[in-house]
Each structure stands twice: as structure tokens, then as C-alpha cells.
Amino acid sequence: MSENMLEVTNLCISFGGLRAVDGLNMKIRKGQLYGLIGPNGAGKTTVFNMLTGVYKPTSGKIMLDGENITGKPSIAINRAGIARTFQNIRLFKNMSVLDNVKAGLHNHMKYTTIEGILRLPRYFKEEKRATEKAMELLKVFELDGEAQQLAANLPYGKQRKLEIARALATDPKLLLLDEPAAGMNPNETEELMQTIHFVRDSFKMTILLIEHDMKLVSGICEELTVLNFGQELAQGETSAVLNDPKVITAYLGE
Amino acid sequence: MKKLNISKTSRSNFITYGMVIVLAALMMILDGAGVLSSSMRGFLVPMCIYIIMAVSLNLVVGILGELSLGHAGFMCIGAYTSAVFSKCMVDTITFAPLRFTIAILIGAACAAVFGVLIGIPVLRLKGDYLAIVTLAFGEIIKNICNVINLGVDSAGMHISFDKASDLNLAEDGQIIIKGSQGISGTPKDSTFLVGVILVMITLVVILNLINSRTGRAIMSIRDNRIAAQSIGIDVTKYKLMVFTISAAFAGAAGALYAHNYATLTATGDKFNYNASIMILVYVVLGGIGNIRGSIIATIILYILPEKLRFLKDYRMLVYAIVLILVMLYNWSPKMQEYREVLRLKLKAKFGKLNKEESIT
Ligand SMILES: Nc1ncnc2c1ncn2[C@@H]1O[C@H](COP(=O)(O)OP(=O)(O)O)[C@@H](O)[C@H]1O
Ligand SMILES: [Mg+2]
Numbered sequence: 001m002s003e004n005m006l007e008v009t010n011l012c013i014s015f016g017g018l019r020a021v022d023g024l025n026m027k028i029r030k031g032q033l034y035g036l037i038g039p040n041g042a043g044k045t046t047v048f049n050m051l052t053g054v055y056k057p058t059s060g061k062i063m064l065d066g067e068n069i070t071g072k073p074s075i076a077i078n079r080a081g082i083a084r085t086f087q088n089i090r091l092f093k094n095m096s097v098l099d100n101v102k103a104g105l106h107n108h109m110k111y112t113t114i115e116g117i118l119r120l121p122r123y124f125k126e127e128k129r130a131t132e133k134a135m136e137l138l139k140v141f142e143l144d145g146e147a148q149q150l151a152a153n154l155p156y157g158k159q160r161k162l163e164i165a166r167a168l169a170t171d172p173k174l175l176l177l178d179e180p181a182a183g184m185n186p187n188e189t190e191e192l193m194q195t196i197h198f199v200r201d202s203f204k205m206t207i208l209l210i211e212h213d214m215k216l217v218s219g220i221c222e223e224l225t226v227l228n229f230g231q232e233l234a235q236g237e238t239s240a241v242l243n244d245p246k247v248i249t250a251y252l253g254e
Numbered sequence: 255m256k257k258l259n260i261s262k263t264s265r266s267n268f269i270t271y272g273m274v275i276v277l278a279a280l281m282m283i284l285d286g287a288g289v290l291s292s293s294m295r296g297f298l299v300p301m302c303i304y305i306i307m308a309v310s311l312n313l314v315v316g317i318l319g320e321l322s323l324g325h326a327g328f329m330c331i332g333a334y335t336s337a338v339f340s341k342c343m344v345d346t347i348t349f350a351p352l353r354f355t356i357a358i359l360i361g362a363a364c365a366a367v368f369g370v371l372i373g374i375p376v377l378r379l380k381g382d383y384l385a386i387v388t389l390a391f392g393e394i395i396k397n398i399c400n401v402i403n404l405g406v407d408s409a410g411m412h413i414s415f416d417k418a419s420d421l422n423l424a425e426d427g428q429i430i431i432k433g434s435q436g437i438s439g440t441p442k443d444s445t446f447l448v449g450v451i452l453v454m455i456t457l458v459v460i461l462n463l464i465n466s467r468t469g470r471a472i473m474s475i476r477d478n479r480i481a482a483q484s485i486g487i488d489v490t491k492y493k494l495m496v497f498t499i500s501a502a503f504a505g506a507a508g509a510l511y512a513h514n515y516a517t518l519t520a521t522g523d524k525f526n527y528n529a530s531i532m533i534l535v536y537v538v539l540g541g542i543g544n545i546r547g548s549i550i551a552t553i554i555l556y557i558l559p560e561k562l563r564f565l566k567d568y569r570m571l572v573y574a575i576v577l578i579l580v581m582l583y584n585w586s587p588k589m590q591e592y593r594e595v596l597r598l599k600l601k602a603k604f605g606k607l608n609k610e611e612s613i614t
Contacts, residue, residue: 086484
């Protein structure tokens with residue numbers, strides 16, 4: 001198929017009079033770790049919401065691995081291969097850590113509701129397989145020890161990790177992370193960035209990452225797009241973008 | 255780790271099944287020995303009915319997290335449709351267990367159809383709006399059942415919403431539903447044993463459903479709809495499924511109800527919002543999402559008002575106070591803390607103690 005995992009063309013959305021995202025163009029190659037940065041309120045989360053079908057774009061086009069997914073509902077987009085995390089964590093709080101990840105495996109478990117109610121052999125086989133898969137994912141994020149805890153009882157940093165594990169469980173082609181390090185201390189952040197790198201390499205994943213803090217992304221992102229007031233301010237290789245005077249002013253002016 | 259998890263939830267489920275079987279056996283033995291008072295004996299079948307109602311409502315309220323105030327409406331549909339079937343077939347199918355089984359299935363199926371019918375438009379609503387619409391639905395059903403006249407003769411079925419005489423039945427005709435006088439002469443097929451079997455079926459289906467991929471999908475919708483959609487869970491499909499399953503069990507409970515009395519009417523408090531709210535009270539007090547709690551709460555709260563009869567006028571006052579106390583016991587943070595401390599103490603004393611499951 002195409003060489004690009006994601007191609008966004010002239011993407012726009014307005015809320016009433018506000019053009020929250022205004023003509024965004026972005027190409028992300030397969031296997032790339034790509035950063036979307038910009039000051040608070042620049043429209044980064046709104047971009048994610050359009051990519052994942054939470055909002056319908058006013059205009060523009062989104063292509064995932066050669067497939068047009070513009071304006072499709074969230075479920076279809078997840079099945080097409082995009083999974084995400086949320087800036088304001090959205091876990092299934094009253095479910096166990098393990099069940100959060102197993103919920104992510106929902107569409108990969110091959111037994112019907114009837115088979116589940118009647119406890120036919122496929123139920124046991126698939127549940128076992130899912131549990132093993134989920135435990136593997138939890139191990140990547142060092143959450144396997146807390147598998148039986150309620151998600152709500154995890155400390156903040158681990159909740160963020162659990163969200164990533166749950167998203168990965170859906171076996172996406174493209175993973176969207178919305179400020180994954182928000183609220184973490186520098187040590188946790190450093191460790192998380194390494195985990196993200198590891199996920200990209202070992203799962204052969206394409207990752208688009210939102211970060212509010214520019215310094216964080218410089219470590220791991222290969223390319224960046226900088227948004228400011230809904231518009232693209234700069235785009236390209238990380239070091240070049242970060243040294244761009246326009247970008248520096250935008251951040252200083254914040 | 256994984257083995258532990260599976261055995262833990264199934265252990266909790268088996269405690270629930272065991273509790274029901276032991277209680278049922280105890281009641282049967284007491285009944286056989288002739289020590290049950292006649293009022294207690296009259297309670298046995300209704301108890302099963304309301305346990306089924308509470309458990310199936312808990313699926314909507316506790317597992318899906320939507321407020322429904324029309325659960326008694328589904329029960330009403332199940333009661334009427336099954337009673338009509340039994341009355342028509344009482345001479346055709348003389349083998350009562352078979353006839354009653356079909357009647358229950360018909361009651362469940364008809365209620366399920368209504369579950370889908372009101373589910374489709376209603377599932378776009380949330381919270382209070384859903385509660386109001388389901389409340390209205392229950393009232394509409396009850397009121398329709400109150401005015402409907404139905405008769406059969408050689409020419410087929412006749413329906414009138416005014417007077418029974420409008421049915422214009424032929425000589426050989428028979429009135430099945432007679433307005434507010436309802437249906438009389440339904441075969442009294444309901445027994446405690448049938449009730450217990452239905453309770454067990456309800457429990458197995460709902461507990462197995464909860465502990466499956468479908469149950470996880472339903473709970474994920476409850477906990478966070480947007481996140482559930484983001485991992486590819488079809489919110490509409492599962493909401494509709496929950497509504498349908500829950501309605502079907504309420505329909506089966508209705509069938510049990512209709513065949514427990516010689517006459518079935520929709521007047522009074524049986525199928526109106528009072529009944530729906532009473533069932534909701536059982537669910538809330540038993541613990542939202544806690545199936546075993548629903549059973550225990552139903553048993554206690556169903557018997558309580560009767561046992562308080564000696565208090566005469568103060569009966570409902572005491573009942574209300576008990577409700578408030580149970581509510582505090584279940585939900586106040588201080589009490590929860592205290593119970594946790596107590597549990598740990600007991601655990602230290604008696605070694606391994608079964609850990610309470612939050613969702614079982
Ligand atoms: N649903 C909405 N309705 C109205 N305005 C919105 C909505 N979602 C986002 N916005 C606005 O769009 C702008 C961009 O927000 P957001 O994408 O959250 O920024 P950030 O870059 O910090 O993630 C903000 O001004 C915000 O108020
Ligand atoms: Mg944001």
C-alpha cells in the first residue's frame with residue numbers, strides 16, 4: 001500500500017466561530033515516531049479527536065494506510081487501525097487493570113455472547129488466550145503485579161501506562177498518545193519515553209505523540225509538526241523545527 | 255495469576271448459586287414439614303419473581319449504568335402475553351409443564367421485543383432523560399393493559415379498547431382479556447420449584463454474561479463511553495443487548511406472576527412506577543452491580559413490611575428507617591472504611607477469608 005501510515009490533507013474544524021484547527025497537512029511514514037506540539041489550546045487534542053472520529057472535520061481528508069477514514073465513527077476507525085490515549089485519562093475505573101486491557105482485546109476474542117453464557121469450550125480457550133496476551137502487555141509497562149487491582153486505585157503515572165497498554169491491545173497500526181507524560185516527574189517521564197521507544201521498535205508501531213513540553217519530544221521524535229492557534233507553524237525534522245525562530249517565539253510568547 | 259482470577263470470580267458465582275439452592279431447599283423442607291405460615295408460603299413465588307426482577311434490573315442499572323424506571327412494564331407485558339397464551343391453550347396443551355414452559359418463553363420473547371422497540375429510540379438518551387422515558391413507557395403499558403379487551407372465536411382474534419361487548423364475538427367466542435377486570439381463569443401453573451429454577455437460570459445467564467467479553471464491553475461502556483468506542487466497542491449494540499436481555503427476564507418473571515394467581519389485572523401498584531421503583535430500591539440497597547446483594551436485599555425487603563404488620567400505622571415509617579440505615583451501611587464512606595477494617599481483622603484472626611468481589 002502506501003508508504004505513509006497517515007496522510008492528513010487540509011484538515012479543518014470550527015466550533016461556532018472558532019477555527020480550532022485550520023488547514024492542517026501532515027504525513028507520517030510507517031514506523032515513524034512523530035510529534036505534534038504546540039502551546040496549550042493550539043488544537044492538538046482536537047486533531048486527535050478528528051483522527052479518531054470523536055469529532056467530524058468541517059473539511060479536509062484523513063487517509064490511514066491508503067484508506068479514507070474521514071468522518072467515520074470511532075469504532076470503525078479503531079477497527080481500521082487507530083488507537084489512542086486521552087489527555088484527561090479515561091480508564092474503566094471500576095474494572096480491574098487486567099480487564100481494562102482485556103476490554104481492549106474485545107474485537108480479537110472470537111467467541112459469541114451465547115458461547116460466553118453457555119460457557120462453551122471456545123469461551124475458556126479465548127479467555128485464556130486473552131488473559132495471557134493482556135498479561136504480556138501489562139508486563140511491558142510493569143503493571144503485571146497490579147493486574148487484579150481496580151484501575152481507579154493505580155497511581156497517576158501507572159494509569160497513563162495502563163491506557164497505553166489498553167490501546168495497544170486493539171492491535172493498531174497507528175498509536176496516538178495525548179500528553180502521555182503529563183503529571184509525571186522527570187524520572188517517570190524519562191522512563192516512559194524509553195518505553196514508548198521500545199513499543200515502537202518491538203511492536204513495529206507508528207506513533208503520533210502530543211507533547212506540550214518541547215524538550216521532551218526532542219529526545220524521541222524524529223519529526224515534528226508545531227501547531228499554534230490551530231494553524232501549522234512549522235514542520236520537519238525535530239532539531240530543525242526546534243531551532244526555528246518562529247517556534248521559539250511562539251513558545252516564549254506563551 | 256490468571257488461574258487465580260478465574261477461580262476467584264467463579265468461586266464468588268458458586269457462592270451465589272449455593273446460597274439460592276440452600277435457601278430454596280430449606281424453604282421446601284420447612285414447607286414439607288408444614289411449619290411455614292400460610293403468609294410465608296404465599297411469599298415463596300413472589301419472592302422468586304422479584305429476585306428475577308431485581309437481578310435483571312441490576313444488569314441495566316449496575317452493569318450498564320443506565321437508570322430504567324419502567325422495569326415493571328416489561329413484567330406486565332410478560333404477564334399478559336403468557337396468560338393469554340395459557341388461557342387459549344389450556345384445552346389444547348393439557349401437559350401443564352410444557353404449556354407453562356412455552357408460556358414463559360412467550361412472555362420473555364414479547365417483553366424482549368418491546369425491549370428492542372423502546373430501546374432503539376431511547377438509547378440515544380442518557381441519564382435522567384432515559385429514566386423519564388422508561389417511566390412513561392411503563393405507565394403506558396400498564397394503562398393499555400387496563401383498557402384492552404381481547405376475545406377469540408371461530409373467526410379469530412378480536413380486540414377492542416372500549417367495551418368487551420364491542421368485540422362482537424360469535425356464539426362460540428370466549429373473552430380472554432376483559433378490560434380492567436383483566437384475565438381470569440389462567441391455569442395456576444406457578445410453583446416455588448419453577449420459580450427457583452427460573453431464578454437459577456437468570457443467575458447463570460446474567461453472571462456468565464457479566465464475566466465474559468460481552469460483560470466487559472458493557473461495563474466499559476458504563477465506565478467510559480468515549481474510551482469504549484475508542485477501543486472499537488459497539489456502544490449501541492451492547493446497550494440494546496442489555497435492554498433486551500433484561501426485558502426478557504422481566505417478561506419471564508411476569509409469566510411466573512400471571513400463573514400464580516387466578517386473576518391477572520393491571521390495576522393498582524403491581525405494574526406501575528411504584529413497582530419499578532420498589533425493584534430499583536432492592537437493587538440500590540443490595541449494592542449497584544452486586545447480583546448477590548440484589549437477591550439478599552429482595553428477600554429481606556420483601557418480607558420486612560409483612561413482618562412489621564404488628565406496628566400498624568408505624569409500619570411504613572419503620573420500613574423507611576430501615577431503608578435509610580441499610581443505605582448508610584452500604585454506601586457511607588465511614589461504614590465502608592469500618593467494614594474494610596473489620597474484614598482485615600477477621601482475616602487476621604481466621605486466616606484465609608473469602609475476599610468480597612466488587613462485581614459478582
Ligand atoms: N467541543 C468543543 N467545543 C468548542 N470548542 C472546543 C471544543 N473542543 C476544543 N475546543 C477549542 O479548541 C481549541 C483547541 O483545544 P485543544 O485541541 O484541546 O487544545 P490543545 O492543543 O491544548 O490540546 C481550544 O480553544 C478549545 O477551547
Ligand atoms: Mg490537549
